[in-house]
Amino acid sequence: MAPTTEKTDVAIIGAGPVGLFAVFECGMLRMRCAVFDALDAPGGQLTALYPEKPIYDIPGYPRIDAAVLVEKLAAQAAPFRPVYHLGRPVTTLAATGDGGFRLSTQAGTAVEARAVLIAAGVGAFGPNRPPLAGIDAYEGGAVRYLVTRRDDFRGKRVVIAGGGDSAVDWALSLAEIAARVMVVHRREKFRCAPESAARMKALAEAGRIEIVAPFQLDALEGDGRTLAAVIVKSLDGAVRRLEADFLLPFFGLAMTLGPIATWGVSSRAAPSR
Numbered sequence: 001m002a003p004t005t006e007k008t009d010v011a012i013i014g015a016g017p018v019g020l021f022a023v024f025e026c027g028m029l030r031m032r033c034a035v036f037d038a039l040d041a042p043g044g045q046l047t048a049l050y051p052e053k054p055i056y057d058i059p060g061y062p063r064i065d066a067a068v069l070v071e072k073l074a075a076q077a078a079p080f081r082p083v084y085h086l087g088r089p090v091t092t093l094a095a096t097g098d099g100g101f102r103l104s105t106q107a108g109t110a111v112e113a114r115a116v117l118i119a120a121g122v123g124a125f126g127p128n129r130p131p132l133a134g135i136d137a138y139e140g141g142a143v144r145y146l147v148t149r150r151d152d153f154r155g156k157r158v159v160i161a162g163g164g165d166s167a168v169d170w171a172l173s174l175a176e177i178a179a180r181v182m183v184v185h186r187r188e189k190f191r192c193a194p195e196s197a198a199r200m201k202a203l204a205e206a207g208r209i210e211i212v213a214p215f216q217l218d219a220l221e222g223d224g225r226t227l228a229a230v231i232v233k234s235l236d237g238a239v240r241r242l243e244a245d246f247l248l249p250f251f252g253l254a255m256t257l258g259p260i261a262t263w264g265v266s267s268r269a270a271p272s273r
Ligand SMILES: Cc1cc2nc3c(=O)[nH]c(=O)nc-3n(C[C@H](O)[C@H](O)[C@H](O)COP(=O)(O)OP(=O)(O)OC[C@H]3O[C@@H](n4cnc5c(N)ncnc54)[C@H](O)[C@@H]3O)c2cc1C
Pocket: 013, 014, 015, 016, 017, 018, 019, 036, 037, 038, 039, 043, 044, 045, 046, 049, 050, 053, 054, 055, 056, 057, 088, 089, 090, 091, 119, 120, 121, 122, 123, 124, 257, 258, 259, 260
């Protein structure tokens, strides 16, 4: 059977908080929406990067966990029955010639819409990965670039690499439940909130966190699945072997707009017809 093309009023690219709230706003104007996201679940950065982090700057909520905010945004959108296409990155956008647009995904899903709302945030995002031989074999297991379930680290030996807020915040948090937390940074000074740095120093003095600085990641030791140790080196060549179950590198995120950058849309230009 030939694939059918879904028709809708508004196609929304991105099911992050902006895309989800746009479904509600469009619904209030009696417009139906189809929502695309490259990720398998709605919520954008909140779902992918920090579902358990509390957020303090949402009007009406003094504090709300990111995953709960996503649930509430999805519930607010639900009465307008959006059609979700999750796990479907939109790869092409073209004008149909009658004032509308046609979107399609690599998987072959096609939607025609009278308007398109690009709520793609920073686009597709991914972590900056340390250049360690064989690291890809451990990614998603012993090497993780984000913490989606804090409890995975209970009773484990964790090496955290990086000197910014993410590295320090997770060191403080995991020190409460991990067997051992080691923070590897290439400088003595950390680039995080001064209060967090002070708390980490106090925990280091109490023996709850070990600060391994100035050192850099050098190699991973393990069987390609289970990690045995993280090898670190100082600039003057000193080598240390840190026995560990997990490595959490927090070196920031690389953002890419992906196909959107080739569609000819910007704040001033509409797609060419
Ligand atoms: C660690 C961290 C902590 C943060 N904490 C806070 C905080 O406490 N308070 C606060 O206000 N903000 C915070 N932010 C910022 C906040 O997460 C963003 O401002 C917010 O996610 C932007 O929402 P969005 O919907 O515009 O985009 P995003 O959340 O980036 O969602 C965009 C979605 O578009 C999808 N997408 C992109 N391109 C395509 C494509 N071609 N096809 C299909 N889908 C596509 C992506 O997969 C993504 O799911 C934080 C950010 C990070 C990284």
